[in-house]
Amino acid sequence: MFKFQSLGFSDCAHTKGANTDSRFQSPTSHTKIRLLHLASDSYRGGAESVFRNTIEQTLTLPNYEIFVASCDTLQTLPKGVDFQHFLMLDDWAMYSKPIGAIKYIFNLKNYRLLKHFLFATRPDIIHTQNYLSRLSPSVLFALRAYKRKFPHIKLIFTQHNFGVCPNGGLYNYKQKAICEECIGHSKFRIMWKNCDRRGRIYSILKGLRTIFYCGILMRENNLFDKILCVGKFQYQKHIDDGFSKKKLEVLQNPIQMQFYNPNVCLEDKEDLIVFFGRLAPEKNVPLLIEAFAKLIQKPEFSSYKLCIIGDGDDKEYCENLAHKLLNSHSTTSSKEILNCIFLGRRTPMEIAEILKKAKLSVIPSLWYETFGLVIVESILAGAIPLVSRIGALKETIEYFCGSSFIFEVDPRLSYQDRFKNNVGNLEVMIASNLQSYEEIWQNFVIKRQEIIENLHNPKYLDSLIKIYSLG
Incomplete structure (x- = not known):
């Protein structure tokens, strides 16, 4: 660590004749x-x-x-x-x-x-x-x-x-x-x-x-x-x-590139949907929980699991909401949440291994974001990203994958009406991607290879x- 043994603060800032002192020569004089x-x-x-x-x-x-x-x-x-x-x-x-x-x-x-x-x-x-x-x-x-x-x-x-x-x-x-x-x-x-x-x-x-x-x-x-x-x-x-x-x-x-799974294939995929990131209000994880709860009521999606990776201020609320919605038809009093698991923080390598098995990675943010890094990390790991049509998330997904993986959000409505509408929009988007997953996956693999080749460029x-x- 840098030591200030011989250079006092006042010396550097106020020494007379500083222009002749070697410490005050132009910075560009270095080799x-x-x-x-x-x-x-x-x-x-x-x-x-x-x-x-x-x-x-x-x-x-x-x-x-x-x-x-x-x-x-x-x-x-x-x-x-x-x-x-x-x-x-x-x-x-x-x-x-x-x-x-x-x-x-x-x-x-x-x-x-x-x-x-x-x-x-x-x-x-x-x-x-x-x-x-x-x-x-x-x-x-x-x-x-x-x-x-x-x-x-x-x-x-x-x-x-x-x-x-x-x-x-x-x-x-x-x-x-x-x-x-x-x-x-x-x-x-x-x-x-x-x-x-x-x-x-x-x-x-x-x-x-x-x-x-x-x-x-x-x-x-x-x-x-x-x-x-x-x-x-x-x-x-x-x-x-x-x-x-x-x-x-x-x-x-x-x-x-630590999220990169080079050999991910369709056979790796399980009936799994993932969110990873900070559990905070603006990340809008309750929307995903609500949409998932509606999704698995349909027989063809009843086997699906939701994996939520991360910590934050909203974690307890999200856990309670998931328990309420997903255990509502259960006859047991277990604290375990049916069809859903909260994993807390994980390393990038651990997240990448989970995403390798996941069919979808959902980013339901309410705020703009400045860059959709989670989108790129999901693509690298081999999970198809679904994102809300808002701010830089829309910009990033369209740049890398086109507009087919975007679900609508309406910021003009009240919070309650907006949330209700968005739950329906997200549920429909998840269901439509899962129903045609094999075809969507084949197209995604081609696009993913192009993305990875570009990312290797320095x-x-x-x-x-x-x-x-x-x-």
Whole structure:
């Protein structure tokens, strides 16, 4: 881990005659290009896995020297990162609620640590991802201080959420509905709309936090030289909010091949339907449970099982709903749920093995998503994905598989009416795919082979190199 033994913070920031000090020479004077990866951590799923993948891929570049700043530990760092090139940052979640709330809005310690690290290591390129999760916007102010000293360094940002929304997902948890009210307007609306899933206090904290990254004190759009969106749908929402087209670029997330089952075939398939992901309200797992309960009432589908993989705030509710609906005709008082199993978290390899046996992987999300990674992972594992026609899910499934695996959702209705309609839509979609499964499978296999051939192309790293080179 990087040590600050001889370099004081005040020395780096305020030394007179700094232009003659070797520490303040232009970063571009190095033999190798110094690349700093900055994010919350690399050991969880979603955006964190993309951060990890990006580090691992750039470590293969012979002319780059890689540095990392995150809340990782030496044990969770991607293999190949020199521990002397690593800065461990401060995690607001490790503190008591009052102190954690302050650090959630602006973590002064991270500002000081990162600013010190930047002036000591002098990176040429800084690629930031998912900093809000655990670091706070304070890191942006360290980047700005460094950029002011060395204007020619490049600041790149991969936006994994909807930066136009202080809640990150264009979703109001209180109303259980898509919300775009902050697009083109004040981000303080989250405070009185009470959008955060944890309630009013966190909604207020998120509103206050916007001052430091999309408000009067700092704007991502002004700070970064290039902002990478992971899909066209997400890109357009940022354009709608006034982001500069010149700074925005679409770069799809890298795909982890650990989900890949090379030899999956029709004979592997069982009467099994799978959901895997976070059990949270916006993921809409109760919709799948309701649709499945109706499906298995039909004799031709009575043998089917539903496997739900993952944890989250909605797990207990989902388990109770499944028990109520699927055990309603049972004469036993067993806690075991008929035709359904909840597995909790599993590794990608374990999930891939389950998907190999599954006929369908269902993604019934209520919110937009920025990229349908679960769709691609399902395809790699050999399960046909069914998704709701909404946001980036629609964009991703149409790009990879066409529109035949999409079921309709209607966001204009009330939550109760929408849920009732969507249950019927999903049940019909599942039933129609199962009834013609053998024919659908043959077409899917052909398309899947084309997808896998394209995924083996090192497109992500090649695109990154161009972005790093051109800014």
